[in-house]
Amino acid sequence: MTRPLRQTIGAHYGWKDWLVQRVTAVVMILYTLGMLGVALYNGGFDYALWQALFANGAFRIATLLFGLAVLWHAWIGMRDIWMDYIKPTALRLALEVATFVVLVAYAAWLAQILWGTRQT
Amino acid sequence: MSVSDPPAIKRRPVYLNLVRIRLPLPGIVSILHRISGAALFLFAIPVVLFAMQASVESEDGFASLKSMLANPLCKLILIGLLWAYLHHFFAGIRYLLIDLHVGDDLAPARQSSVAVLGASLILTLIIAVRLW
Incomplete structure (x- = not known):
């Protein structure tokens, strides 16, 4: 059985990005409201609360999900901006690659903050 | 068709003077959505991390x-x-609602643009005053 090749050109991949942009937006809205709720409930963040939050597994996973939503959302948004304004193909490709590399590095940085070793 | 007589489509006026274009309110929200998004990518993500x-x-x-x-x-x-x-x-929530056909007529779209611009400015101002 031959698998159909993944479509990388044409008008077929846009709908997926359109949907991803909205799903990631909803994830970010929920996380923002959640953090706002935590802040209002506790009257702001002090160090003890901050430490307790980051020690909580559910908070870490929620924060990772939020972070990945931000980075994926930023990828689509920035790629759209480069596609709209940067006409020379080589320069546009370079900017897109740089954006992608930076975003993946940010994802690794976030994982390191959330699960890396830290001084106590 | 002779060279001296180009197709009519080529003679349409190009009117892209950014200073003279008067954007409607939803257009202002839209371009600010793009500018704020780029600023968040360039500055906010590394600062927050x-x-x-x-x-x-x-x-x-x-x-x-x-x-x-x-x-x-x-x-x-x-x-x-x-x-x-x-x-x-706020602009993002407005787009999500418009996707669901909430407020996508001309008048409500204008009103919601004002709401987005106003809410973000006023909230920023309130928090700025409290921060200072």
């Missing part, structure tokens, strides 16, 4: 971050990024 790392690492890091907040320049930058986040947030 840096702050997160410093604040979680140690109590000293948490305290030094708080003292950095006292710096007027830091405050200004933070307030700018706060506005970018709030505008992007």
Whole structure:
């Protein structure tokens, strides 16, 4: 059985990005409201609360999900901006690659903050 | 068709003087959505990651971050990024609602543009005053 090749050109991949942009937006809205709720409930963040939050597994996973939503959302948004304004193909490709590399590095940085070793 | 007589489509006026284009309110919300998004990518993501790392690492890091907040320049930058986040947030919710055909007629779309611009500016102002 031959698998159909993944479509990388044409008008077929846009709908997926359109949907991803909205799903990631909803994830970010929920996380923002959640953090706002935590802040209002506790009257702001002090160090003890901050430490307790980051020690909580559910908070870490929620924060990772939020972070990945931000980075994926930023990828689509920035790629759209480069596609709209940067006409020379080589320069546009370079900017897109740089954006992608930076975003993946940010994802690794976030994982390191959330699960890396830290001084106590 | 002769060379001296180009097709009519080529003679349409190109009117792309950015200074003279008068954007309608939803257009202003739209371009600010794009500008705030780019600012969030360029500045807010690294700043938040840096702050997160410093604040979680140690109590000293948490305290030094708080003292950095006292710096007027830091405050200004933070307030700018706060506005970018709030505008992007509210404008984004407006687009989500318009996708669901909520308020996608001309009049409500105009009203919601004003609401987005106003809410993000007023909230930024309130938090800025409290921060200062």
